[in-house]
Amino acid sequence: MKILAIETSCDDTGIAVLEIKNGKFKILSDFVSSQVKLHRKYGGVYPFLAKREHQKNLPTVFKKALREAGTKVKEDKSSFPPSLLLRKNSVIDLLAVTVGPGLEPCLWQGVNFTIDLAKKLKLPIVPVNHVEAHIVANFIKENYKNIFPAVCLVVSGGHTQLILMKGIGKYKILGETRDDAAGECFDKVARILGLGYPGGPIIAVKAAQFSISNLQFSIKLPRPMIQQKNYDFSFSGLKTAVLYEFKNRSLKIRKSKEYISTICHEVQQAVIDVLIKKTIKAAKDCKARSVILGGGVAANQELRKQLKEKVEKEIPHSKLYLPDLKFCTDNAVMVAICGYFNKSKKKNWRKIKADANLRCS
Numbered sequence: 001m002k003i004l005a006i007e008t009s010c011d012d013t014g015i016a017v018l019e020i021k022n023g024k025f026k027i028l029s030d031f032v033s034s035q036v037k038l039h040r041k042y043g044g045v046y047p048f049l050a051k052r053e054h055q056k057n058l059p060t061v062f063k064k065a066l067r068e069a070g071t072k073v074k075e076d077k078s079s080f081p082p083s084l085l086l087r088k089n090s091v092i093d094l095l096a097v098t099v100g101p102g103l104e105p106c107l108w109q110g111v112n113f114t115i116d117l118a119k120k121l122k123l124p125i126v127p128v129n130h131v132e133a134h135i136v137a138n139f140i141k142e143n144y145k146n147i148f149p150a151v152c153l154v155v156s157g158g159h160t161q162l163i164l165m166k167g168i169g170k171y172k173i174l175g176e177t178r179d180d181a182a183g184e185c186f187d188k189v190a191r192i193l194g195l196g197y198p199g200g201p202i203i204a205v206k207a208a209q210f211s212i213s214n215l216q217f218s219i220k221l222p223r224p225m226i227q228q229k230n231y232d233f234s235f236s237g238l239k240t241a242v243l244y245e246f247k248n249r250s251l252k253i254r255k256s257k258e259y260i261s262t263i264c265h266e267v268q269q270a271v272i273d274v275l276i277k278k279t280i281k282a283a284k285d286c287k288a289r290s291v292i293l294g295g296g297v298a299a300n301q302e303l304r305k306q307l308k309e310k311v312e313k314e315i316p317h318s319k320l321y322l323p324d325l326k327f328c329t330d331n332a333v334m335v336a337i338c339g340y341f342n343k344s345k346k347k348n349w350r351k352i353k354a355d356a357n358l359r360c361s
């Protein structure tokens with residue numbers, strides 16, 4: 001079967017076509033149009049601008065994704081959007097779209113576009129939960145049999161959650177951030193330090209430049225909630241601690257390469273320490289057979305390396321799943337995989353709606 005999936009929950013417009021044969025996934029096309037440049041001047045995502053961009057990008061990304069997938073298209077000059085229709089003998093069997101959680105105006109762009117397609121092609125739609133999609137992105141190549149219960153750490157710009165997964169579609173949120181998400185913390189810290197947007201990748205680059213010779217700056221940031229027995233997180237205090245640390249330095253120091261790499265290294269390590277401590281605790285408490293990482297922050301090499309080391313040392317019998325780097329940040333391939341796993345939940349387009357606060361359950 002072939003699934004066409006659409007992702008617009010935040011600032012990436014993604015469309016992918018996947019073919020599934022004997023439970024194996026083959027990517028026929030995968031397009032993501034990023035709005036990073038546009039949002040850079042605001043230091044974060046500006047929802048109504050993002051919505052407008054999705055509206056603009058969807059027809060183009062759709063056209064590219066279908067062409068690459070080898071699916072025949074014909075122009076439909078009478079309708080806009082979408083300006084294209086699949087031929088009657090279309091080989092797409094199912095549509096999948098992210099319905100939440102995310103930015104409401106952005107979600108509706110993808111949902112309405114998919115509804116339009118569903119009406120024209122007379123196809124059902126699988127509504128996809130974005131957080132679940134980040135989790136199942138791990139299963140594109142990996143075997144997911146006999147791995148449950150699993151503890152999933154989903155860390156992105158919008159979410160930081162620890163989720164107990166008892167099987168596909170069976171979730172319980174163990175804990176989550178009480179304020180900022182981990183990726184949001186990196187984005188806000190990068191803004192304070194004048195490093196640009198998105199913050200996570202640039203902080204990782206600067207942190208890698210840290211060496212012991214930079215120890216002239218002694219910076220110790222808090223590890224919020226690390227000693228608490230619950231599985232919740234809090235990252236807004238960390239961002240404030242960075243703000244005060246930075247403000248109290250002279251202009252000369254603030255501009256020095258050594259200082260920037262030291263503070264980036266420390267803030268990245270503070271986030272990693274908390275994420276790993278709580279994940280390992282949850283995995284031990286839940287007797288997890290596996291630990292699954294997902295979300296944009298999962299692209300962080302230090303987090304991947306340190307989590308791997310900790311899992312091997314402290315819970316050696318648990319299997320660790322780390323998503324492919326290209327499927328960490330938002331994409332439609334993960335939405336297609338999630339749509340396939342949830343194909344029994346397919347619905348008529350009339351029953352599809354966006355839900356900005358959708359939760360895994």
Ligand code: KG4
Nearest residue numbers: 156157158183198200296297299300329330
């Ligand atoms: O999953 P995602 O693309 O969007 C949301 O669902 O929010 O995640 C984006 C987040 C941003 O906050 C970005 O700074 C962070 O992921 N990120 C990283 C890295 N790459 C992206 N954080 C740390 N290290 C990275 N290499």
Ligand code: ZN
Nearest residue numbers: 156295296330
């Ligand atoms: Zn995401």
